[in-house]
Amino acid sequence: MKEYFRFLWRCFRLSFIGDRRYIAWMTFLSVVALFGLNAYAKQLVFGLATTGLTDQVSWGLYIANFTFLVGMAAAAVMLVIPVYVYRNKELHDLVIFGELLAVASIIMCLLFVVVDMGRVDRMHHMLLRFNFPISMLTWDVIVLNVYLVLNLHICGYLIYCAYMHRKPSKAFYIPFVFLAILWAVSIHTVTAFLYVGLGGRPFWNSAIIAPRFLASAFAAGPAFLILTLIALDRFTAYVVQEKAFLTLRNIVTVAMTINMFLLGCEVFTEFYTDSAHSASARYLFLGLNGYHGLVPWIWSAIGMNTVALVILYLPLTRRRRFMSIACALLIVGIWIEKGMGLIVPAFIPTPLGEIVEYSPSLNETLVSLGIWAFGLLIYTIFIRITVPVLSGRLAVDRLYLRDAVADLPWSAARLSETKGNEGSAS
Amino acid sequence: MTEDTKPEFAEVTSERSFNRRGFLRNGLTVVGAMTACVGALSPLRELDGDDIPSVEKFLQRHYKEMNGDEMASALDRIRREVKKRWDIDPIVRDVRAKDGVEFVYALNLSRCIGCRKCVHACVEENNQSRSPELQYIRVLEMPRGTTDIEKGNHHYDRPTVPDDDHFYMPIQCHQCADAPCVKVCPVEATWTESDGITVIDYDWCIGCRYCEAACPYWARRFNYTKPEIPAADINPEMSYLSNRPREKGVMEKCTFCLHRTREGKMPACLEVCPTGARKFGNVLDPDSEVSQILKNKRVFVLKEEVGTLPRFFYYFDERYPRSEGTAEATGEAK
Structure with missing residues (x-):
């Protein structure tokens, strides 16, 4: 137990250590997170009137980000499946990065839900009267929190075992790994049902939403992991195997293809029948009665997704640069498609046919950016700790920080190599 | 070569290194971070007294769980709040549904x-x-x-x-x-x-x-x-x-x-x-x-x-x- 607290203390200290780039990155994230906190403090004082939300469009940027991030979290399992189901041992370490991403994403999800609430001071009412199983929101609360705990357990346990030079006991994590695979599907399905279950919103009331959610999640999440691994490979001593990239690329490509296909199905259903229920879809894709606030968004999303998919199918993606471009386009594209493209149009027009457009306010945007910065901050710290542990440089019997630092490009050895090039910069 | 770079990481190379420079720098960082946090939270000073729930209100139970006494004190609290904000003495009641009515x-x-x-x-x-x-x-x-x-x-x-x-x-x-x-x-x-x-x-x-x-x-x-x-x-x-x-x-x-x-x-x-x-x-x-x-x-x-x-x-x-x-x-x- 004492050793465990020592481990935590070391992790804590380690997260403050790095070269100028690391410190600059962390400072930048902290500053953005603090701006977000400041904006949220204003929201607490003046109410949600500080957002662009109205009675007509009552969910916006916060819930859009929430939905997107649930997907990112679910996608962690796409790494778990090849490793544990197909016993692809080479990718073993990557599972941990995937699950850490899940942890960071879920934390962001929960924060986005909290900032969307009108009365945070009454959060405990959830514990006192929980409308389970009728309200889908209670299901979501359960599945998200359990998923968070599952992933914390799995990667926490594996990392700690590596740190202690212990062989992880299979009984202690394999069952949880398989549970987490199922659970990842559940968090996304339940989140989709949150919207699908509303009969008064025809735009959401479609059985295809849940599969679409899963497909887009399994594209965006691994794409984000690819970007992380490229960064790891480039900025740290950690070597990522080529095979990992290829596996991930295949997952992204297949998921994205399915996602585009499902989007096509949706568009056909909405537009061919031309029923009165397609007003929201019409507003989204074409504009309605002279209002077209979302049209540029959705078409740029479709554009980005198409370009990304084409790049992914080309052998070009063996080059890291093109891979990064494709992944970045795809993440942004899916963010728009699932956020602004799925949440907002369901409110436009209102159930009574009124058209009120929505655009996020500055304060709302700052809060959202703050949460993203905070999430990335956590994820960076996780990686900052995990990399030296996995490469054996940070362990129970290692004098800790000097060796751990040596894992990064700003390590003593590498620093001295590059010092000549950088000249007086220090 | 490692000697050259050592000062840069001096305070981090062992768990208990308290050289003066490192201490000063850490101290300044901590003070700076604290100031930034307080600054970020400063809008909260404008929070209304009504926005922060009193203990009584925080502990108030769900409508269906309140007994007669609890309801009476909840109604009384509402009376006081209205009096305080608008200087009006309202009649606040809990009007219940009647049987045989829809x-x-x-x-x-x-x-x-x-x-x-x-x-x-x-x-x-x-x-x-x-x-x-x-x-x-x-x-x-x-x-x-x-x-x-x-x-x-x-x-x-x-x-x-x-x-x-x-x-x-x-x-x-x-x-x-x-x-x-x-x-x-x-x-x-x-x-x-x-x-x-x-x-x-x-x-x-x-x-x-x-x-x-x-x-x-x-x-x-x-x-x-x-x-x-x-x-x-x-x-x-x-x-x-x-x-x-x-x-x-x-x-x-x-x-x-x-x-x-x-x-x-x-x-x-x-x-x-x-x-x-x-x-x-x-x-x-x-x-x-x-x-x-x-x-x-x-x-x-x-x-x-x-x-x-x-x-x-x-x-x-x-x-x-x-x-x-x-x-x-x-x-x-x-």
């Missing part, structure tokens, strides 16, 4: 002239925020030849109503028997009472706005900011589940004026209606006007396909009332 509303589209008097009477009766103004009733101006509400005009503004080419369709909470808003609420802050009225415990609502997304009739309103009501406009006859003043961050909606209707009065929107287009009553009483309307008039509900079983009905006056017995009957039913 309220329904019926609205005669042949008679409604779209004057919006109901909208404003409702605001005055129910202590809605005046700034920004919250309204429970939305009147649509519909072109003749359709009942598709997406074709309605929400913002018609004519010197006189009615306009000959349009009819008017007021929409408010339909008090559904299978209410989606009740289903989705994660904390049971909203529920349907035995007399068919869907209510909200404003002290229990967490403000997630899921119910607002679920409502097919757009009947719910959220307090995006602190509701402002001039003291002169406060209606001092208040009840816990209906028109007592609300706080920011909670949902509210039409309650069929339950503080009036549960005691035999009519809703404010009905009383003010100049044409008698609005009818209200107990559907379990076969002789009530609404029972007669449901039995004899050509009645329909809005968006029947969403299956929420509204207790709010629309009807038209019949050109040839069935009671006359023949198709040749003349004259309009007035």
Whole structure:
């Protein structure tokens, strides 16, 4: 137990250590997170009137980000499946990065839900009267929190075992790994049902939403992991195997293809029948009665997704640069498609046919950016700790920080190599 | 070579290194970070006293769990709050549903002239925020030849109503028997009472706005900011589940004026209606006007396909009332 607290203390200290780039990155994230906190403090004082939300469009940027991030979290399992189901041992370490991403994403999800609430001071009412199983929101609360705990357990346990030079006991994590695979599907399905279950919103009331959610999640999440691994490979001593990239690329490509296909199905259903229920879809894709606030968004999303998919199918993606471009386009594209493209149009027009457009306010945007910065901050710290542990440089019997630092490009050895090039910069 | 770089990481190379430079730098960083956090949180200084729940309010239980004493002290607290904010002594009660009553509303589209008097009477009766103004009733101006509400005009503004080419369709909470808003609420802050009225415990609502997304009739309103009501406009006859003043961050909606209707009065929107287009009553009483309307008039509900079983009905006056017995009957039913 004492050793465990020592481990935590070391992790804590380690997260403050790095070269100028690391410190600059962390400072930048902290500053953005603090701006977000400041904006949220204003929201607490003046109410949600500080957002662009109205009675007509009552969910916006916060819930859009929430939905997107649930997907990112679910996608962690796409790494778990090849490793544990197909016993692809080479990718073993990557599972941990995937699950850490899940942890960071879920934390962001929960924060986005909290900032969307009108009365945070009454959060405990959830514990006192929980409308389970009728309200889908209670299901979501359960599945998200359990998923968070599952992933914390799995990667926490594996990392700690590596740190202690212990062989992880299979009984202690394999069952949880398989549970987490199922659970990842559940968090996304339940989140989709949150919207699908509303009969008064025809735009959401479609059985295809849940599969679409899963497909887009399994594209965006691994794409984000690819970007992380490229960064790891480039900025740290950690070597990522080529095979990992290829596996991930295949997952992204297949998921994205399915996602585009499902989007096509949706568009056909909405537009061919031309029923009165397609007003929201019409507003989204074409504009309605002279209002077209979302049209540029959705078409740029479709554009980005198409370009990304084409790049992914080309052998070009063996080059890291093109891979990064494709992944970045795809993440942004899916963010728009699932956020602004799925949440907002369901409110436009209102159930009574009124058209009120929505655009996020500055304060709302700052809060959202703050949460993203905070999430990335956590994820960076996780990686900052995990990399030296996995490469054996940070362990129970290692004098800790000097060796751990040596894992990064700003390590003593590498620093001295590059010092000549950088000249007086220090 | 490592010697060169050592100073840069001097304070980190062992767990207990307290050289002066490192200490100073760490200290400055910590102070800087703390200052930044305090700075970021500084807007909280403007938090209203009312925004921070008192212990009493924090511990207050759900409406259905409160016993008599607890309810009495909750009502007393509301009295004190109103007194403090507006210097008014209100009468705050907890008006309960009566057995053998199920309220329904019926609205005669042949008679409604779209004057919006109901909208404003409702605001005055129910202590809605005046700034920004919250309204429970939305009147649509519909072109003749359709009942598709997406074709309605929400913002018609004519010197006189009615306009000959349009009819008017007021929409408010339909008090559904299978209410989606009740289903989705994660904390049971909203529920349907035995007399068919869907209510909200404003002290229990967490403000997630899921119910607002679920409502097919757009009947719910959220307090995006602190509701402002001039003291002169406060209606001092208040009840816990209906028109007592609300706080920011909670949902509210039409309650069929339950503080009036549960005691035999009519809703404010009905009383003010100049044409008698609005009818209200107990559907379990076969002789009530609404029972007669449901039995004899050509009645329909809005968006029947969403299956929420509204207790709010629309009807038209019949050109040839069935009671006359023949198709040749003349004259309009007035």
